[in-house]
Amino acid sequence: MPALLLPLAPCSVRLRDTPSPAAPHRSRPAWRAWRQYAALVLATAIVALPGPAEAQARRRAAAPVADMPAPPAVATALRKARVPGEAVSIYVARVGASAPAVTWHASQPMNPASTMKLVTTFAGLQLLGPQYRWQTALYADNAPVNGIVNGNFYLRGRGDPKLVPEELSKLIDHVQAAGVHTLNGNLVLDRSYFANDVSRAPSLDGEDQKAYNVAPDALLYAFKTLSFILAPDVAGQGVTIGVTPPLAQLRIDNQMRLRAGACGDWRSHAAARPQQQPDGTLQVTFSGDFPADCGERGWNIAVLNHADFMWGGFVALWQQQGGRFGQIPGLREGVVPRSAVLLASHYGQTLGSAVQDINKFSNNVMARQLMLTIGAELGHRPATPAKSALAVRQWLARQGLDMPELVIDNGSGLSRIERISAANLGRLLLQAAASEVGPQLRESLPVVGFDGTMRKRLTSAGVAGNAYIKTGTLEGVRAIAGYVNAADGQQYVVVSMINHPNASAAQAAHDALLQWVYAGMR
Template sequence: MNDIAAETRTGSFVPAGQPRNRRVGRSRAGLRRSVVLALAVPVVSAALAAPSAFAATAGTGTGTGTGTTVAAGVGASGHTYPVGPGDQQLVANLDARVLDQRLGSDVGGVVLDADSGSTVWDHNGSTALLPASNVKLATATAALTVLGPEHRFTTRVVYGDGTLTLVGGGDRTLGSDGLAELAKAAVAGLKEAGLSTVKVAVDDSLFPEPTLADGWNEGYYPDSVAPVRALVVDGRGVQDTSIDAGQTFAGLLAENGITVDGDVTRGAARRTDTPLAHHSSAPLADIVRKMLKTSDNNIAETLLRTTALGAGRPATFEGGTEVVRQVLSRRYGVSLQNFVIHDGSGLSRTDRIPAATLAQILELLTEPRHARLLGSILDGLPVAGEAGSTLGPEWGRFDDPNSRCAVGKVRAKTGTLTGAIALSGLTRSEDGEWRVFSFIENGSTAAPGDIKDAMDGLAATVNGCWA
């Protein structure tokens, strides 16, 4: 048993159509059902604090909680659960379409009715599968919860004993313009002090080693992901982003009349050093949107490390993933059953997450009480057919005759690795109710484009446009 599965589980996914929401208050579908949470996971930060229990109003039987009579159905996994009259065709279609040979035989899927708090459909929903970039949903949720949507990353320049030190603050979005501003301000400070020659060092000690996660293939870096460091410029994919940024900074100093003595080295800024300049990033909410739209692996890993720091943990892969687990389980009551992650991006081939857990994370986005903290995740999810996102036409998404009807109607996070494709998101049914879904396949031998077409078809089925 792994260390995650051994944790006390809260808000566990329950098949058979029973409510699994952790909500309070009323929605258009009526009073939400919830379960009492056994909050046994240690608190790592005040940001993780949550009520110790919610009002338990869940019932039993085949009712929906709104007085509607439902019929019993049998899903592709063989379980029996209540099916509302309006969902019987949806369930039948999903049961048939999940067996599409393009998806292979190792498929997990879940559809939730976020408004009534029930599970509409489940096919191996609690099975642990390689989720690929769908891990970023967990990373974003934890980062926003611990750090807050307004958090900004700061890069600094300090001077001491003849050395100008560029101090990385984990800003993966720092660009050439921002670095040029830092250099200009630093040059002004040096000249004011009568200095024209300096050594240049970089301090990226904010993120300790290792720089590579368990389960990353050598072919991933530095193109798919760079070794994780706290300093980078223009998101350049190089082995040592910190030294690269320092060399670019040194060149900017030289262009402005400062002589750089020797090569750029690593060094540690001291408290006694004189601050000369600083640069702040855009708010975290904006960075999360960018990360999700383009599935940026490097931003995800930076967020994981910074989230660990924000919760008082070491800024390592282990520290970050520990905080992600605690945020999901303690703060939001999301199930950790069969949940294993070793990074923030989902590139690790040792990551495992059930479709049910991903659906629970996404279901949080439908709750108004979480809108302030988590709203940028919903905004950042690629929209079917949206150019410039991972669901855009340039990636061949939602261009199949069966799924084209869902263009503009589905928001979802993609996930693609060799042997694993995932699609998890939200859509609204014809009556305007939220439907949350997650589909993951592992091991299909079909062409990736064909697998994605089949998965897009499942999303269009959930939307109802492919009836």
């Protein structure tokens, strides 16, 4: 894997004399089961541009910053982790203050990992509105006759990041409620809302079957990931394997053996191998031992390409819900013709709900879907990461948040090249706090000690329940960014990024920073 050269600024105070070497990056999975999610309200709205209060906050936050010594507790934790000072950036500012309270290499461009999602989600909330909803629709060449649709039928996607089986089932319900019971033709997928090559983007680390590496698509279905559930059977003699979502072409070859004993690292004694067969089916072979003490265990595998996964999902659900086919439909790709007849459309979850999933659980593919949606909705169709990044830069400029060091790759932070400074990410959070969508953004962040990616951190500290913090983790990167409600009643924006091979050992430094800010920086 190619190494990433971390740009480091000169530092007047060094915790170690060893310079920071280049370090490869590898993501940690942030995916959560789609079954936790639900679609919400039906209205749509566009949020207005910044008002006077936001402009005032922008002017207060735009003052140049200078480096200051890091808090002692943070410096001690960094020393224990063997992370030098030049590999760290810190920005702390009280909301409403005229200048930041603490800065440390705050202007240095850093890899932000998943804290980049704050840029994407704030932009989405302001540009599209919290009530924006994604549309998926089914069209046909011909109107139904006696419940039968002859000719091609077209499934058109608009980038819904959470088109899961429950949502696709609603679209099918709408079609069948209109009296359609048989589809007799080919299924044509219209994925033209996004550019074709976005779904073929290479994975960050070569782990193509990991859900966190799934690329975006205008017809992303169930995160293009199969969620298998393994459990001892009722008789206690074997292992049952269930799966969601159902795919028409999926076959499971269950060779698992049930054994007695503690669960432990059960995955090291089992294997799951997906393989496409000559007849077009996808066979997933499970083999190895499964300890009875494990109970139910999940195993997520990203499989197939987007088109084949979508075809299998639609065909399986149509049949499960009582629909019929004149013959098993072929798979085609194209654009819905102007003469096509609309059979039904479905609006998915709200953007406000999607932002909760993106930030609480650091869902990479949902963030990438949102970034591309921003570009598409602002007229850059078919959307690409570059066009969408330009749209976000233009939005930032209108906000007075020019960020010359900013590099947006895909908007999720799952990238070796994305860059932002702690000061500018902090300024963005100050701007958000003064905006009409500030509450939605803040509430979407993990609550320290309670939920999301912060649920197991600082659970017994004073800051628990009093901070909303987005985390970021790649190999060689640790980052935090968000809001701390201090014990004295003041609210602070806190941003810190560590770019160093020992970053994974420096979580204590970030925890110390959050607790220090909560305690009034004493």
